[in-house]
Amino acid sequence: MRDFHLPGRSAVLACNGLCATSHPLAARVAIDILREGGNAMDAAIAAAVLLGICEPASTGIGGDLFTLFTPPGEDRVLALNGSGRAPAGLEAAQLRDAGLTEIPLRSPHAVTVPGAIDAFCRLAEDWGRLGIGRCLAPAIEHAEAGVPVAPRTAFDWKNQADTLQGAAREFYLADGRPLAVGDLFRHPQQAEVLRRIAAEGRDGFYAGEVAQDMVDSLRALGGTHSLEDFARTRCDYTEPVSGRYRGIELLEHPPNGQGATAILLANILSRFDLGALDPFGALRTHLEAEATRLAYDARNRIIADPDHTARLDYMLSPETAAGLAALIRPDRVITAPPAPGPGGAPHRDTVYLCVVDRDLMVVSMIYSIFHGFGSGLASSKFGILFQNRGAGFTLEEGHPNEAGPGKRPLHTIIPAMVRREGRVIMPFGVMGGAYQPVGHVRFLGNWLDHGLPPQTAIDAPRAFLDGGRLNLERGHAPDVARHLAALGHEITVPDTPLGGAQAILIDHARGVLEGASDPRKDGAAIGY
16 A cells, blocks of 8 residues: 555546546546447547547557457457558668668658558447447547647647647647647647548548548658558457466567567566565666667567568567576676667657456557657648658668568557456556557566556656666666666666556456556546
8 A cells, every 4th residue: 555645646446447548538538438338449449539639749540559458258358450551652772772771750751651540440340339430529529629738748749849840830839839738729620530530430531531631741741652552551450469477468469569579578577586676776677677678689670560570489489588588697787789779769659548348348559659749740731640650660671670662660559468367457558669568567567576556566667778878767766876877877867757657457356447547647547
């Protein structure tokens, strides 16, 4: 139990349904959907699309999503890949010939075709109860009426405003300035797009005037995108990947998501007695950072488009983890390639949410435009922000993740679930770009190795080895940084906290749901 003398959040407990998101309006909308007879999938879709209005720097309909979910009352976990592909005209050789060594973050070459809307429509049809129109209604209402900008959202808006270019500045700035806390953000043009999707399904986005607006805008900026690229966009059902950690089964989304990286990290760290260490001390953080060096090096060499990821079994193998763990020294930093690899940059934005309903349908969903405000580019008529997921490709010739026509890039976003003795007991996720696999394993370690309840496990301080520097949140004790520096780490205190997280723990014996939401974001867990 937490010390009630000190700041903190209590767990949110409910019996009939619960949603945890990074914005309270979205969590409330999810509960409204559940109370009127929708299921967890309906609620997740409604909340996610609304988050694009509540947190436009983090997500939107020009982005992608991945989800893990269970059918009602089952412990079978399904996965859906809602990530888009590079346009047919994208050729790595042409970009190399133009003198590029990587895909520029704020260019049309980084814009992959949005996959999220196709995924929302498919999920609503296959697994929802209320239909896509009802799921989109809250976002339409709030896009028209406006959403007051919340504190963390305003922080991100100010930090990322300079990335907005051209038409995007008209839609996402107020008289040239970022919106501040309490300002109303309205987006009637996006409300119109959502109305068309509600009426026409995916064709309201991937065909007709909306698609033409996106294609014309991208081609005017130098992109190769075509109406055919948008029309052929389709999500895919797939199978989760999994691994064992401290008596539980960790389920992650397969490539092109980086979920296998979290499993490799967990397998490496399971070779150490983390439970005997100070949970927020230097040695645990050092071991985590060294495991990150090794696991992310494997990620950067292996994970790519599903059709080009050939060594996934190697990443998931306990023998691989044992060999890498043997390289880690508790008394000094080892020499290894820096992380995070392709698409790496100082700041990444995403939203994650999870929902459990009274029938124990469980949804773990993550939805993103990658960097803050994505590519910084938007369509000229409807103001649809384009993601820059193509920056996750490499231009290295022959690499599995080399940019190419119709390929999906290495993706940072990963939803997760936990099963124990065959039963799903928790959906969870950690936002924060490349940080996410480390965030998953740190959360699990806090919960399983150190016995912290989910909310406390989320609140706890974080660290991330990024590009050779160890980012250390200010929540660590001062001597932790000194100790880590003595081991050879280059320490940085980041301006932005590391990610955000949500989780819902299912107490099957008592029929109670326990929700947790990260104070690093504006969000909340809400139940009924």
